[in-house]
Amino acid sequence: MSVKTVGVVFGGLSPEHEVSVITSLQAAAAMDRAKYHPVPVYIAKDGVWYTGEGLLDIEGYSDLNSLVAAAARIEVLPGGSGRLRVGEVKRGALFSSGRREWTFDVMFLGLHGGAGENGGMQGFCELMGVPYTGSGILGSALAMDKIRSKDFCGRKGIPVVESMQIREQTWAGDEERWLDRICSWASFPLIVKPVGLGSSIGIRRTEDRDQLDGAIEEAFRYDPAILVERVVSPLREINAAVLGDEDHARASVLEEPISGIEMLSFQDKYIRGGEGSKGVTPASKDPGSAGGMASQNRLIPAPLTEDQTEYIQKLAVRIFQILGCAGVARIDFLMNADTGDVFFNEINTIPGSLSFYLWEPADLAFQDLVHELIEIALRRYHDTADRVRSYDVNLLEEHSARGLKA
Numbered sequence: 001m002s003v004k005t006v007g008v009v010f011g012g013l014s015p016e017h018e019v020s021v022i023t024s025l026q027a028a029a030a031m032d033r034a035k036y037h038p039v040p041v042y043i044a045k046d047g048v049w050y051t052g053e054g055l056l057d058i059e060g061y062s063d064l065n066s067l068v069a070a071a072a073r074i075e076v077l078p079g080g081s082g083r084l085r086v087g088e089v090k091r092g093a094l095f096s097s098g099r100r101e102w103t104f105d106v107m108f109l110g111l112h113g114g115a116g117e118n119g120g121m122q123g124f125c126e127l128m129g130v131p132y133t134g135s136g137i138l139g140s141a142l143a144m145d146k147i148r149s150k151d152f153c154g155r156k157g158i159p160v161v162e163s164m165q166i167r168e169q170t171w172a173g174d175e176e177r178w179l180d181r182i183c184s185w186a187s188f189p190l191i192v193k194p195v196g197l198g199s200s201i202g203i204r205r206t207e208d209r210d211q212l213d214g215a216i217e218e219a220f221r222y223d224p225a226i227l228v229e230r231v232v233s234p235l236r237e238i239n240a241a242v243l244g245d246e247d248h249a250r251a252s253v254l255e256e257p258i259s260g261i262e263m264l265s266f267q268d269k270y271i272r273g274g275e276g277s278k279g280v281t282p283a284s285k286d287p288g289s290a291g292g293m294a295s296q297n298r299l300i301p302a303p304l305t306e307d308q309t310e311y312i313q314k315l316a317v318r319i320f321q322i323l324g325c326a327g328v329a330r331i332d333f334l335m336n337a338d339t340g341d342v343f344f345n346e347i348n349t350i351p352g353s354l355s356f357y358l359w360e361p362a363d364l365a366f367q368d369l370v371h372e373l374i375e376i377a378l379r380r381y382h383d384t385a386d387r388v389r390s391y392d393v394n395l396l397e398e399h400s401a402r403g404l405k406a
Contacts, residue, residue, distance in 0.1 A: 003033075003034070003035060003036065003037050004035065004036055004037070004105040004106060004374070005036075005037045005039060005102070005103060005104050005105050006031065006036045006037065006038045006039065006104065006105065006106055006107075006108050006374065007039055007041045007084060007086075007102075007104035007106070007107045007108065008024050008027065008028045008038050008039065008040050008041060008108045008110060009024070009041045009043065009107055009108065009109050009110060009111060009116070009121065010023070010024030010025075010040070010041070010042060010043070010110040010111060011042045011043040011044060011045070011111070012043045012111045012112075012113075012114055012115070012116040012121075013043070013045065013047055013114050013115065014111070014112060014113035014114035014115075014116060014117075015113060015201045015202075015222060016112035016113035016114075016201065017045060017112075018061075019112050019352055020110055020111050020112040020113075020116070021042075021058070021061060022058070022352070022353070023110045023112065023350070023351075023352055023353055023354060024040075024108070024110030025056060025058050026353055026354070026356070026366070027108060027110055027354060027370050028040065028056055028108075029056075030356075030366040030367045030369075030370045031367070031370055031371075032367055032370075032371060035371065036371075036374065038056070038108070039051060039102055039104065040052065040053075040055035040056050041074070041086070041104075041107075042055045042068075042071065043111070043116075044068060048073060049073065049074045049075065049076075049086070050068060050071040050072060050073055050074065051071060051072050051074050051086070051102060052070065052071035052072050054067060054070055054071060055067065055071055072088045072089075072100065073088065073089040073091070074086040074087060074088055074089060074102070075087060075089050076128070077101065079103070079128070081129035081385070082105075082129060082130065082131075082381075082385065083103050083104060083105055083130060084103070084104045084107065084125075084128050084130040085101060085102070085103050085104075086101065086102050086103075086104075087099050087100070087101045087102075088100040088101070104130065105131070106130070106131040106132065106133070106374055106377055106378060106381075107125055107130055107131065107132040107133070107377075108132075108133050108370075108373070108374065108377075109121055109122070109125075109132055109133050109134050109350060110350065111350060112350055112352070113144075113196070113201075114196075116350075117140060117144055117348075117349060117350050118140055118141055118144040118145075118196060119136075119137040119138070119140040119141035119144070122134070122135070122136055122137045122140050123137050129385075130381075131377045131378050131380070131381035132377055132381075133327050133373045133374060133376070133377040134326060134327035134328075134349055134350055134373075134377075135323075135324070135325040135326045135327060135329070135349040136324065136326060136380075138324055139323050139324040139325040139326065139349065140349050142323045142324070143323050143325060143329070143347045143348070143349045144196050144349070145195055145196060146193060146195050146196070146227050146346055147163070147165050147195055147225070147227055149323060149346070149347060150163065150344065152322065152323065153319055153322055153323070153344055156318075156322050158315065158318070158319060158322070158344050159341070159342060159343050159344065160343055160344050161229050161230055161232060161334060161343045161345070162186075162229070162230050163227050163228060163229040163230070164182060164185060164186075164227070164228045164229075165195070165225060165226070165227055165228075166178060166216065166225070166226050166227075166228065167224060167225050168220045168224045168225070168226075169224070171216065171220070175213065175216075178216075179209055179212060179213060182212065182228055183209060183212075186228075186230050188206065188207050188208060188212075189205055189206060189207050189231045189233075190205075190206050190212060190228055190229065190230065190231060191203065191204070191205055191206075191227075191228070191229040191230075191231055192204050192206060192212065192215035192216055192218075192219050192226060192227070192228055192229075193219065193226060193227045193229065194219045194220075194222040194223035194225075194226055194227075195223050195225040195226060195227055196223050196225070201222060202218060202219045202221070202222040202223070203219075204218065204219070205231070212228075216228075232334040232335070232336050232341075232343060233336075234336070234337040234338060235334060235335070235336070235337065236256060236334075236335040236336075236337045237256065237257055237332065237333070237334060237335070237345075238254055238255070238256055238302050238304070238312055238332075238333045238334075238335050238342070239254065239255045239256075239257070239330055239331065239332050239333065239355075239358075240252055240253075240254050240255075240312055240313055240316040240330070240331050240333070240358070241316075241328055241329065241330045241331075241351065241355035241358040241359065242316050242317055242319075242320040242325070242328070242329050242330075242331060243327070243328045243359070243369070243372065243373075244320075244326070244376070245325075245326040245327075245376060245380065246321050246324055246325075246326065249317050249320050249321060250317065251313035251314075251316045251317050252355065252358035252359050252361075252362060253300060253301040253302075253358055253361045253362055254300075254301055254302040254304065254309055254312055254313070254358075255298045255299065255300045255301070255302055255357075255358055256298060256299040256302035256303065257297070257298045258297045258298060258299060259297070298357075300357065300358065300361060301361065308340065308342075311342070312333055312342060315331075315333070315342065315344070316331040316333075319331055319344055319347060320347070323347065325347070325349055326376060326380060327349070327350075327373050327376055327377070328351065328354055328355060328369065328373060329347055329348060329349045329350075329351060330347070330348045330351035330352075330355045330358075331344070331346075331347045331348075332345040332346050332347070332348070333345055354366075354369065354370075354373075356369050
């Protein structure tokens with residue numbers, strides 16, 4: 001088998017930019033060089049695309065300006081179906097003759113949040129006719145929207161926590177009425193979340209009306225729609241990863257994050273790394289990884305009964321397939337520690353660190369996980385590409401066009 005050139009896409013216009021860098025460099029480091037040649041495609045915070053070997057070194061990101069200055073700015077070029085071409089944009093040059101070019105056989109999407117995970121980048125890959133890892137346009141869009149994913153799954157019998165949606169345009173100028181409505185709908189504490197972000201960015205637990213007001217205003221900084229949700233207490237968070245597609249999928253072992261608090265913040269997940277928890281060992285990491293979700297303290301497998309474990313694993317696979325997902329996704333559940341009731345919280349179609357630490361206990365190494373993701377991407381692409389994609393009738397021919405004039 002010839003070595004495939006893999007465009008590893010990361011960064012992007014998202015508050016989860018740095019998380020994306022970590023995940024993607026972990027994945028690139030894990031690629032079997034006998035099968036894949038990873039080429040970084042870094043999307044800077046201003047939307048400009050870059051490539052260069054230096055972008056695969058996590059140490060370089062401590063001085064981002066120097067890193068980008070040494071990289072090659074690139075742009076997408078017209079190309080044949082099945083591969084994506086990009087070319088160097090020479091600084092200060094009026095013409096692009098003699099510039100370097102790269103051609104990708106498959107795009108490995110490591111973007112988190114924003115247009116990279118909500119179907120935008122997936123739509124770009126579909127338009128350019130190139131295979132890409134992860135879920136398709138619809139599955140990505142549904143999964144990113146916390147309100148619609150819960151509504152969609154709730155209608156299929158998946159248990160979800162009761163919540164209320166607020167849009168910024170209806171909130172502005174009518175804040176007191178909204179606060180009255182929320183306070184009459186549910187008692188505190190309440191959780192406030194942006195609808196389309198992950199990594200716990202913009203999420204706050206509120207204990208009174210003033211905190212609720214501030215949390216809503218803060219969440220609107222990230223998203224034009226927010227979610228106010230009842231609290232599950234006492235809370236246990238249980239997560240599962242699912243790998244496959246709509247036809248064939250399997251669940252990983254389960255995890256229970258440990259932090260000493262009932263809700264993990266962005267800092268807990270990525271900066272503090274869960275420090276402070278006692279008697280818990282961080283999950284194992286691939287030697288080529290750069291921390292990320294893999295460095296968070298967690299219990300693997302989650303201390304549950306066999307029946308509870310099997311129930312959550314089946315629920316995770318069902319949610320994955322209901323939403324039409326593919327590749328690997330992490331599905332987060334909320335469990336009432338007293339009653340054992342389990343609720344679907346959210347799904348991440350490009351999870352931090354690709355949730356590889358949930359597959360290693362099942363003897364699926366990170367390298368093999370990455371390989372399977374690329375294989376799924378190629379299989380899904382060829383399944384679509386082999387279909388009839390055009391209809392051999394020219395409606396603009398003279399005899400056909402006569403009917404259109406009417």
